[in-house]
Amino acid sequence: MGSPGLSNRSNGQQRLGITEPISLAGPTEYDVIKTRELEKYLQDAGLYESQEEAVAREEVLGRLDQIVKSWVKTISHAKGLNDQLVHEANAKIFTFGSYRLGVHGPGADIDTLCVGPRHATREEDFFGELHKILLEMPEVTELHPVPDAHVPVMKFKFNGISIDLLYARLALWVIPEDLNISQDSILQNADEQTVLSLNGCRVTDQVLRLVPNIQNFRTTLRCMRFWAKCRGVYSNVSGFLGGINLALLVARICQLYPNALPNMLVSRFFRVYTQWRWPNPVMLCPIEEGSLGLPIWDPRRNPRDRYHLMPIITPAYPCMNSTYNVTSSTLRIMSQEFQRGSEICEAMEASKADWDTLFEHYPFFEAYKNYLRIDITAENVDDLRQWKGWVESRLRQLTLKIERHTYGMLQCHPHPGEFSDKSRPLHYCYFMGLQRKQGVPVNEGEQFDIRLTVDEFKHSVNAYTLLKPGMDIHVSHVKRRNIPNFVFPGGIRPSHPSKITWDSRRSSELRVSGQNGQAEMSQGTVSGADDDRKRKRSEDSMDDNSKVSKSLTSSTPFSREVQEDRTLISASSACSVKFDDSEVNSMGGQESEKPVQFPSGESETNGSSRINHEVNPILPVTDTSISKEEEKLSIEKIMSGPYEAHQHQAFPEEPEELEDNSVERIQVRENVPDMKSENLDPSISKLAMSEQTVVSKETTCLTHGSLDELEPAELNAPFLCTDPAPVPQKKPLIRLNFTSLGKASDKGI
Structure with a gap:
């Protein structure tokens, strides 16, 4: 096949x-x-490893393969298998992820998979006997088994090279040396953890084939x-x-x-x-x-x-x-x-x-005026490692809760990584940038109170089944000027903004463009007043006055846009503090001057989403305006095709994870394609989310996730929803309790 x-x-x-x-x-x-x-x-940039490190990795993988082969023979003998099965007993090591793809850099982890026979169990043999074998080896350091992870893994360093080792237990008595794990039959009678463990290798190999x-x-x-x-x-x-x-x-x-x-x-x-x-x-x-x-x-x-x-x-x-x-x-x-x-x-x-x-670095701590800071601590290194993994897997929930509880009007930008204050042992720190959604009207004195939202998040984090004394989480709001020094390179806060970057240049160009537009409007207004006076003196000025009126009319939309920007700058709201987002775009980093375009089910070109043609454009290599237009149409065709839309009723239940009695059920009316093809093919179909979703009441964005970055997905996909379009609403509240702030809220913080 x-x-x-x-x-x-x-x-x-x-x-x-x-x-x-x-x-x-x-x-x-x-x-x-x-x-x-x-x-x-x-x-x-140092993205390629040296030849010496490449050889060292090969040696480690070869040694690891020998270890698992010896391990499986040992447990086969201990389980009383006959001499022939003990002799034939085998296990194999496969690689996946960046190493298998050939894009790993110096010091990168090697994602590995051990494939063993049916009588080599995960709990008793892999995390038991193999763990003991590795623990006794002087070459192995920092051995850390995580048997309760979504994809169970054993982490360690072998001769200084980091290894993430997964285990797949196949329904075979003997693992052949030429085993092909890309065949679907390999999944026969496999448990869920084995399917997930095999998935990394199977996906990586398939990508290289495609x-x-x-x-x-x-x-x-x-x-x-x-x-x-x-x-x-x-x-x-x-x-x-x-x-x-x-x-x-x-x-x-x-x-x-x-x-x-x-x-x-x-x-x-x-x-x-x-x-x-x-x-x-x-x-x-x-x-x-x-x-x-x-x-x-x-x-x-x-x-x-x-x-x-x-x-x-x-x-x-x-x-x-x-x-x-x-x-x-x-x-x-x-x-x-x-x-x-x-x-x-x-x-x-x-x-x-x-x-x-x-490749300019994004100036995260210069891009926003308001941040959430999440601090975690534990009593020892092992506890902190476990606590860190759990909290990281839940941080996305905080983003979702804030989006939900503010009707999408307060947006979060999580920083992808942790920080550590060297003066505080057993401590990690995370940050999220906060800003008001662009284009949302601002009411004078409006505030975002997210204390109850934070409190709900902390409660879910503290529900960790392996929670131990000393595992603590602390959430607080900080202004940009109060960002701690340890987050900056060398622990030194820059005395001035970053050097001129592409983002700051673009932002300056947009501001200059806006100022020029305002100047033109001002000049037009003056001209209009002069024309009014001239009109009283002479009937001959009517033609000139008509031209000025047209100029003012053409400037009207821009005038409204400028006024809205002024409102955003002058208004203040609070995230259990005064939440002023007037400096959000000071670095030209995250916010653009034009409204952000969110996903829509409608094509940018009229009717192109319904076109049913073979997509086979042959484009010239050089880019011209014509070729780019053809390219755009080709991309549209890739995502479009004929289908019959159906309307489905709202789903009766929300996911259990974020379900709460204080949140009203959402009512959704959406168009879902009815595709007769046996296989799902996006080149000829728009999926349900490509149609506009009508949401009433409060929209709940829900999901659950896993920590493993290279893990493709959970078997049961999570439940997410898009933000509803901004509509006039009552003053939003992000229910969250900054208990760490104490009486800060009484001080207007």
Whole structure:
């Protein structure tokens, strides 16, 4: 049976993906030069490991494979198996994640999988006997088993190299040395933890099979991983993009531009995903039902799948959404970063920017005026490690609760990573930027009180089943000027804002544009007054006066926009403090001057979502205005196709995780496609979330998640919902209790 996603075109060439490529054009001389520059830039940035480290990794993996083979023979003998089975007893080590994809950097973890026979149990043998063997080895340090994780894992260092070891127990008495774990039959009679453990390897191998040029894919993926880290959008657990998410996004671009070099692939990555109408899914191959009955991502059947905001579907059975953690706030941030990347790539083509510009670090602590600070502590290192993992897996819930309790009017920007105050042992600190949703009217004196929301979040965190004395969490509101010094490089707070960056230049250009518009309006107003006086003196001035009136009329929309901005700046609200977001855009970082475009089910071009044509444009390599328009239409066609819409009733139940008696049930009326095709194919269908969802009362955004960044998804997908469109509402309250602030609220903080 052939690999999914592979088909033949009429010219005999193999086609990868679920649609025809957007362009088959090869590289230009400019692409060759810029690709060499990119490769050198990534090399100079230290993203490639040395030959010595590469050899050391191979040696560690070989040694680990020997250890598990010896381990399985030992337990086979202990369980009384006959001599032949003991002799044939075997286990194998596989790799996945960044190492298997070939994009890991120096010091990176190696994601590994141990595949064992049916008589080698997870609890007793893997986390028992194998753990004891590793514990006694001097080469192994920092051994930390996590048997109760969503995907059970054993973490340790082997000769200084970090290893994350998963276990898959197959329904076989003997594990063959040439075992192919990509076959679906390997999942027969496997438990849920084994399916999840196998998924990483199966997805990684399938990705490598579905890209036209592995080397170009690897270079582009290295670039995009580095970009995401620089821009603060690399963290699956925080609701951004993890390693597997980026790999799938890049692989799809490689399919759409099979003959392009990394320079062009990077540019098209931003261009395509800036135009992508989420929640249309990104898929490398059709979703297969499979014969084992395992749950797959399918919005037609699974209500929770319909609420995913940014579905990126894994290509191996059972296909899952790898980005169920994404919230409306993190999707907004990533969409803005895609747009920024697209603008910089266009500027690079005009020699007005370079690779340094693309990889400028996002000034998180200069971008907002208000932040939430989450501090955690524990009594010892082991407790802190466990507590940290649990809290990190729950932080996304705080974002969701704030979005829900403020009707989406207060937006969160979680920082993807923790900080540590060296003066405080056994301590970690997390931050979230806060800002009012752009375009929402501001009432004088309006405040956001999120104390009860924070209190609800802390209560859910403290429900940790392994909670021990000393495990504590402390949430507080801090202004930008009060951000602690230990979050800055070297522990030194910058005495002035960051150097001039692309974002600050763009912000300045927009402000200058706005000032020019205001000046033009002012001049028009003066001219209008003069014309009124002239009109009283002479009837001959009527033509001039008519021209000025037209000028004022054309300026009216801009005038309203400026007035709204003034209201935002002059008004103040509070997040259990005075919440002034007038400086949110001071660095030109997160907020753009134009309203953020959220996902919509309607196409940007009239009727293009209904077009039923074969997608096979052949585009020239060089970018002209015509080719870009053709490219845009091709992207539209990839996401569009004929379907019959149905209206479904509101789902009767909310997910249990955030359910609470004080929240009214949501009533949803949505259009869900009725696709006759057996396989779900986004190239010819819009999914339920592509249609406008009508939400009444209070909208509840719910989900649950896991900590493992490379883990594709949970078998039962979580339940998310989009923000309702801003409508006039009563004063919002984010119910949250900053108990750490004490009587701060009485002081107007």
